[in-house]
Amino acid sequence: MDAYTERNYTLLCDFYELTMGNAYLESGRSGDTAYFDLFFRTVPDNGGFAIAAGLEQVIDYIKSLHFTAEDIEYLRQKQLFSEDFLSLLKDFRFTGDLYAVPEGTPIFPHEPILTVCAPVIEAQIVETFLLLSINHQSLIATKANRIVRAAKGRPVSEFGSRRAQGADGAVLGARAAYIAGCSSTACALSDRAYSVPAGGTMAHSWVQMFDSEYDAFVTYCRTYPHQATLLVDTYNVLKSGVPNAIRAFKEVLLPQGITSCAIRIDSGDITYLSRKARKMLDDAGLPFCKIVASNSLDEYIIETLIEQGAKIDAFGVGERLITSKSAPVFGGVYKLSAVKPAGSDEIIPKIKVSENTAKITNPHFKKVYRLFEKETGKAIADLLCVHDEVIDETQPLELFDPDATWKRKTVTDFIAKELLVPVFLNGECVYESPDIETIRNYCAEQIETLWDEVKRFENPHTYYVDLSQKLYDIKHDLLKKARA
Ligand SMILES: Nc1ncnc2c1ncn2[C@@H]1O[C@H](COP(=O)(O)OP(=O)(O)OP(=O)(O)O)[C@@H](O)[C@H]1O
Numbered sequence: 004m005d006a007y008t009e010r011n012y013t014l015l016c017d018f019y020e021l022t023m024g025n026a027y028l029e030s031g032r033s034g035d036t037a038y039f040d041l042f043f044r045t046v047p048d049n050g051g052f053a054i055a056a057g058l059e060q061v062i063d064y065i066k067s068l069h070f071t072a073e074d075i076e077y078l079r080q081k082q083l084f085s086e087d088f089l090s091l092l093k094d095f096r097f098t099g100d101l102y103a104v105p106e107g108t109p110i111f112p113h114e115p116i117l118t119v120c121a122p123v124i125e126a127q128i129v130e131t132f133l134l135l136s137i138n139h140q141s142l143i144a145t146k147a148n149r150i151v152r153a154a155k156g157r158p159v160s161e162f163g164s165r166r167a168q169g170a171d172g173a174v175l176g177a178r179a180a181y182i183a184g185c186s187s188t189a190c191a192l193s194d195r196a197y198s199v200p201a202g203g204t205m206a207h208s209w210v211q212m213f214d215s216e217y218d219a220f221v222t223y224c225r226t227y228p229h230q231a232t233l234l235v236d237t238y239n240v241l242k243s244g245v246p247n248a249i250r251a252f253k254e255v256l257l258p259q260g261i262t263s264c265a266i267r268i269d270s271g272d273i274t275y276l277s278r279k280a281r282k283m284l285d286d287a288g289l290p291f292c293k294i295v296a297s298n299s300l301d302e303y304i305i306e307t308l309i310e311q312g313a314k315i316d317a318f319g320v321g322e323r324l325i326t327s328k329s330a331p332v333f334g335g336v337y338k339l340s341a342v343k344p345a346g347s348d349e350i351i352p353k354i355k356v357s358e359n360t361a362k363i364t365n366p367h368f369k370k371v372y373r374l375f376e377k378e379t380g381k382a383i384a385d386l387l388c389v390h391d392e393v394i395d396e397t398q399p400l401e402l403f404d405p406d407a408t409w410k411r412k413t414v415t416d417f418i419a420k421e422l423l424v425p426v427f428l429n430g431e432c433v434y435e436s437p438d439i440e441t442i443r444n445y446c447a448e449q450i451e452t453l454w455d456e457v458k459r460f461e462n463p464h465t466y467y468v469d470l471s472q473k474l475y476d477i478k479h480d481l482l483k484k485a486r487a
Pocket residue numbers: 269270271272273274275297298299300304307308311
């Protein structure tokens with residue numbers, strides 16, 4: 004952690020979390036333990052799955068939670084909070100438990116990706132930061148992965164900082180994009196703070212600064228002979244940009260035996276220009292010169308460019324990735340699922356009822372199992388269970404659709420993996436966030452466990468997130484009671 008990462012975000016909460024906290028204390032409820040689940044309801048862009056990200060920042064936040072004297076004075080001046088509450092805030096720390104799905108895990112609607120069980124004031128005050136961190140990075144990771152998949156193995160560099168929504172949007176967006184498979188970022192701070200490899204090409208301004216495009220290219224090649232990606236569309240791609248790039252490469256790089264070079268096309272019809280440029284480069288004896296494309300790209304344009312036969316080796320993607328332009332909200336929510344009253348050992352499940360059945364919550368302190376087919380390693384379904392249930396892999400397991408309980412299937416020869424891992428226990432951090440390369444590799448591996456039907460862009464297959472019989476019964480009992 005350093006100056007950028009160790010910021011104190013304790014007051015980055017919604018004000019009602021503080022007023023409720025004060026009222027919990029005043030009404031004698033502050034000793035109750037609250038259980039909250041963080042989950043989302045729909046996959047952005049109508050995709051078949053999302054990718055969890057943002058946990059490392061949640062951990063940093065929880066570790067550094069504290070109200071400064073100035074924060075407390077600010078709250079005192081609101082004349083809403085008791086002195087008892089303000090003095091509780093002086094020593095405020097997170098003392099509870101937090102379980103989460105590791106970053107990079109594919110996730111599905113309605114399953115907890117993070118569960119907090121903590122004294123109610125603590126559990127409530129962390130709500131906003133937990134949501135904003137997981138919502139933002141999961142959104143960008145999900146979008147970036149779609150773009151990476153569309154590129155079919157061609158590297159995708161993240162170019163979006165300049166059009167991101169604020170500093171964290173840029174720096175943490177670049178982190179999420181890298182986890183999800185982007186090959187690099189243009190953002191230097193994301194590299195320094197989070198080890199996301201930074202790199203880049205050149206701006207139009209570089210080309211404009213020189214009397215000729217050729218001078219601009221030669222000067223750049225001389226300074227960076229091993230990293231010369233020349234931007235060829237400042238004046239005219241085919242009449243000047245590509246011929247000048249060929250001249251510069253031949254004069255500066257080839258005599259040194261350097262064959263790693265590229266051009267970047269940033270406007271016009273990318274298919275047409277890339278095909279023509281490819282032929283010109285090949286005819287000039289530069290078949291190794293790569294072609295990079297950029298300009299308001301996203302997964303749909305990349306897919307169509309490849310279908311059209313564009314000759315692109317790598318993509319740079321900015322605004323539509325870093326803002327997740329086509330689906331800018333992740334929609335993760337944080338809902339109370341159970342309460343353990345002070346002095347009691349009983350966990351009482353709670354439900355939130357809605358006319359909209361998709362918005363009815365899954366009650367209780369839960370476990371999430373992902374079931375994998377032993378033979379193929381592919382994910383079959385996720386199963387939400389009550390916290391004390393254990394799945395026996397040696398026995399056949401009957402799964403049913405909680406919305407259509409007659410739809411049943413029995414699975415055998417499966418592996419059941421618990422998705423939520425302990426991150427904090429009694430306020431102690433018990434989880435070490437893996438380094439970013441490990442998270443990125445894990446993400447790629449886990450996406451491989453999904454069937455292609457779940458991964459396609461058009462009408463992806465709905466992956467099953469089922470309830471155990473015990474959880475289903477508890478939920479339906481609570482619903483009946485709520486109706487009564
Ligand atoms: N062959 C293609 N098929 C589909 N979309 C394309 C193709 N070539 C380029 N595009 C996309 O079309 C859009 C064109 O953007 P725009 O209208 O700004 O044109 P432009 O050539 O970039 O103009 P400017 O010179 O102002 O940058 C971009 O999103 C680009 O990625």
